[in-house]
Amino acid sequence: MIIHNNVIMAKFIYRPNRFQAYVDIDGIETIVHVPNTGRCREILIPGCTVVLREEDNPSRKTKYDLIGGYKGNRFINIDSHIPNKVVDEALKNKKISLLSGYSKIEKEKTFGNSRFDFKLTDSNKSECYLEVKGVTLEDGGKTMFPDAPTERGTKHLLELIEVKNTGREAAVLFLIQMEGVEYFTPHDEMDKAFGEALRLAESNGVHILAYDCFVGEKHITIKDQIEVRL
Incomplete structure (x- = not known):
């Protein structure tokens, strides 16, 4: 964009x-x-x-x-309003391989007690709820989330597990708002509960994705899928 x-x-x-x-x-x-x-x-x-x-x-x-x-x-x-816009553009342009089969993209949709960033639906009416987290913390090629405690973020992960338990698909995408990084991992030292919830979500079938971006002073666009280390 x-x-x-x-x-x-x-x-x-x-x-x-x-x-x-x-x-x-x-x-x-x-x-x-x-x-x-x-x-x-x-x-x-x-x-x-x-x-x-x-x-x-x-x-x-x-x-x-x-x-x-x-x-x-x-x-x-570091603009926290940017990640959803970048991911919306990437979804429409089929740049996220795991989610490229979904043709209907809806924003800010509620499931249970949480409002997720996206609800995706394919031609067979199968659904996937997607939450997006912007990542700005980097250390020697390692990127991490969160950089401040986030009870709301942990709640979203637990709700994504509930989505998965209903037979729907669920995913969280960490959008790394920079380029030239090596991998993503939860920042356990900052928020242990979030890291534990992320690992629990993965073990329950929630897709954990991370992508970096082409970034400039006047543009930002999704780039490559990045390794996730849990």
């Missing part, structure tokens, strides 16, 4: 809370919105180069969204 809004470069200063950050734009300290509630501490380091997307909504308190940052030479997109 292409980011059509204007984007500019800035220097990161600090992040007082989950939703805001201060950056230096041409020598002027400016407050911006951070569309990611994760910690992103290994990316948002004082002095690092970040990318801002200009927003046109006059009712906003901030003019820019902080959508990514450079970790060395690698650009990492």
